Amino acid sequence: MTHPFLEKTLIAEKYPKEIEGILARFPTKKSAVLPLMHLAQHEYGYMSEEAKREVAEILGLDPTHVLSLAGFYSLYYEEPVGKYVLEICNDLACALRGADDFVEMASHKLGIPVDGTTEDGLFTLKTVMCLGACDRAPMLQCNLRFEENLDEEKFDQLLARLRQETDEPAVVEKIVSYANRD
Amino acid sequence: MAHLLLRHRDIPDLHKIEVYREHGGYEGLRKALTEMAPQDVIGVLRSSGLRGRGGAGFPTGVKWSFIPKGPGDKYVVINTDESETGTFKDRELSEKNPHQVIEGAIIAAYAIGAKTIYNYFRGEFMDAAYAMEEALREAYDAGFLGKNILGTDFSCDFYCHYGAGAYICGEETALINSLQGELGQPWSKPPFPAVEGLYRKPTVVNNTETLANVPLILVNGAEWYTSMGTEKSPGVKIVCMSGHVEKPGNYEVELGVTYRELIEMAGGMRGGKKFKALLPSGGSGPVITESALDAPLTYEGLTPHGSVMGSASVIVMDESTDMVWAALKMLHFFKHESCGKCTPCREGTFWMEKLLHRIYEGHGTPQDVQTLESVANQIGGRTLCALGDFAINPVLSTIKHFPEEYRAKVQGASNGQVKKVAAKTAVPS
Numbered sequence: 001m002t003h004p005f006l007e008k009t010l011i012a013e014k015y016p017k018e019i020e021g022i023l024a025r026f027p028t029k030k031s032a033v034l035p036l037m038h039l040a041q042h043e044y045g046y047m048s049e050e051a052k053r054e055v056a057e058i059l060g061l062d063p064t065h066v067l068s069l070a071g072f073y074s075l076y077y078e079e080p081v082g083k084y085v086l087e088i089c090n091d092l093a094c095a096l097r098g099a100d101d102f103v104e105m106a107s108h109k110l111g112i113p114v115d116g117t118t119e120d121g122l123f124t125l126k127t128v129m130c131l132g133a134c135d136r137a138p139m140l141q142c143n144l145r146f147e148e149n150l151d152e153e154k155f156d157q158l159l160a161r162l163r164q165e166t167d168e169p170a171v172v173e174k175i176v177s178y179a180n181r182d
Numbered sequence: 183m184a185h186l187l188l189r190h191r192d193i194p195d196l197h198k199i200e201v202y203r204e205h206g207g208y209e210g211l212r213k214a215l216t217e218m219a220p221q222d223v224i225g226v227l228r229s230s231g232l233r234g235r236g237g238a239g240f241p242t243g244v245k246w247s248f249i250p251k252g253p254g255d256k257y258v259v260i261n262t263d264e265s266e267t268g269t270f271k272d273r274e275l276s277e278k279n280p281h282q283v284i285e286g287a288i289i290a291a292y293a294i295g296a297k298t299i300y301n302y303f304r305g306e307f308m309d310a311a312y313a314m315e316e317a318l319r320e321a322y323d324a325g326f327l328g329k330n331i332l333g334t335d336f337s338c339d340f341y342c343h344y345g346a347g348a349y350i351c352g353e354e355t356a357l358i359n360s361l362q363g364e365l366g367q368p369w370s371k372p373p374f375p376a377v378e379g380l381y382r383k384p385t386v387v388n389n390t391e392t393l394a395n396v397p398l399i400l401v402n403g404a405e406w407y408t409s410m411g412t413e414k415s416p417g418v419k420i421v422c423m424s425g426h427v428e429k430p431g432n433y434e435v436e437l438g439v440t441y442r443e444l445i446e447m448a449g450g451m452r453g454g455k456k457f458k459a460l461l462p463s464g465g466s467g468p469v470i471t472e473s474a475l476d477a478p479l480t481y482e483g484l485t486p487h488g489s490v491m492g493s494a495s496v497i498v499m500d501e502s503t504d505m506v507w508a509a510l511k512m513l514h515f516f517k518h519e520s521c522g523k524c525t526p527c528r529e530g531t532f533w534m535e536k537l538l539h540r541i542y543e544g545h546g547t548p549q550d551v552q553t554l555e556s557v558a559n560q561i562g563g564r565t566l567c568a569l570g571d572f573a574i575n576p577v578l579s580t581i582k583h584f585p586e587e588y589r590a591k592v593q594g595a596s597n598g599q600v601k602k603v604a605a606k607t608a609v610p611s
Binding site for chain 2: 033
């Protein structure tokens with residue numbers, strides 16, 4: 001595969017088999033766009049210009065289509081984010097169980113507003129719509145891993161754990177496993 | 183009663199195929215493939231009265247029967263987009279009892295003649311999808327998926343797919359668009375997916391919980407299923423209890439229990455506080471109050487009270503809840519999740535949120551409440567999908583049931599409000 005317009009080809013180089021596996025699942029290349037964007041976001045850190053262009057190039061899509069998808073779907077970040085994105089659900093069901101207070105606590109603890117990123121680039125704080133874990137509120141997802149039944153103490157423990165973690169965030173293992181089945 | 187859908191709560195390690203098979207797993211599939219013609223499978227489903235558990239309640243067997251007979255590609259798509267506020271049942275099923283969903287989907291594929299199944303998970307459910315991937319591996323190894331299943335000439339593949347965060351993708355045509363790599367926006371029906379769905383081929387889209395019912399119906403028969411629940415709403419349902427109850431969580435019940443019983447099942451009101459209202463269908467159904475608590479949990483039970491069962495995601499609120507705040511929370515959700523295709527929904531939810539926010543902050547006027555109702559009534563029934571109708575429900579129903587709370591907000595600060603608006607508009611823009 002040649003990439004005349006790309007300076008970087010992060011996912012094509014690192015995951016050729018996985019990309020092939022994803023493509024094999026659908027009768028059209030276009031259907032692979034969301035999974036590939038998940039992969040690209042992980043490798044590039046966010047849906048940067050280059051990330052969008054690489055996905056578009058691999059699938060033979062217009063880059064503006066990938067751009068519109070990045071804007072439409074809330075799991076794709078169009079601006080740089082921290083290594084860990086803490087997304088707290090503060091929808092009605094969670095808010096009835098203290099999610100709004102929890103967001104405030106988290107914001108003070110991290111010293112950043114909602115949508116802000118800590119200076120060390122480690123954490124971004126966001127509030128999101130329902131994540132389907134209303135019975136375990138307050139809860140958040142951190143790089144697509146759910147942390148549930150939280151309180152201040154557990155939040156402190158989570159931050160401490162993440163500050164020490166050196167492994168790749170779990171999410172990539174899942175995307176790759178998903179692609180590797182065939 | 184032992185669980186039928188949440189069986190993993192009674193049987194440890196049910197997510198493993200050997201355990202699932204020890205407890206009758208894949209027996210429904212064996213029966214369908216080796217003893218029944220596809221139309222007989224559809225017949226049993228029709229007789230069982232099983233209705234869609236995603237919320238719309240369309241009879242499952244009837245949906246399957248709409249798929250044209252004969253050759254050609256067809257698809258089964260499982261809707262695990264589960265994004266309704268207050269809903270968390272399909273995630274538990276996918277993680278803890280994945281084989282029952284897989285088996286139900288293969289039976290559906292056999293019934294309609296599909297060779298491919300896609301399970302559309304919302305992107306946030308990567309853990310649930312991961313659990314299902316493991317189960318799929320086992321199902322392939324055991325010969326329940328792939329070529330010549332159980333030695334018959336029926337072959338079928340099953341793939342999990344991730345969305346990326348969009349409530350609207352729970353709507354079946356939006357889901358299909360998303361699976362095709364497009365924006366998750368609904369299309370104007372017809373064509374219905376049964377005629378022209380995924381890749382413009384006949385497609386059945388079923389909710390995860392709906393499919394989990396199917397293997398048991400095949401094994402035990404339609405009559406067994408209709409012996410549970412009520413005449414028009416037979417069978418069992420998972421109810422997601424959240425909000426101000428002592429023990430939030432999923433509860434599997436026979437249809438027909440009352441909302442009062444559901445609250446008791448969930449440990450009663452948290453901290454012994456007094457019940458005020460509940461949302462019976464996550465954010466999308468109108469709020470109900472004390473007078474409707476003895477209504478049965480059925481597809482028709484809340485009709486006299488102006489509401490719906492929907493996906494049975496019950497958000498309970500106690501006496502301390504500010505209902506204008508609750509409506510604002512829900513409206514914020516729908517404004518955020520509007521896909522932007524239909525003008526009434528896109529613009530209407532935007533302006534409604536602004537108005538409601540002003541009222542909630544104590545800067546509104548009585549006229550604002552009327553405007554809010556007027557905008558809402560101009561959205562209802564004027565959008566391609568139901569999101570527009572859902573969005574106005576929490577607002578109109580709280581105005582109807584709790585007019586005094588709106589009145590208190592707009593009267594409390596109406597004098598200050600006039601000044602503030604005047605000051606604001608005086609600033610040249």
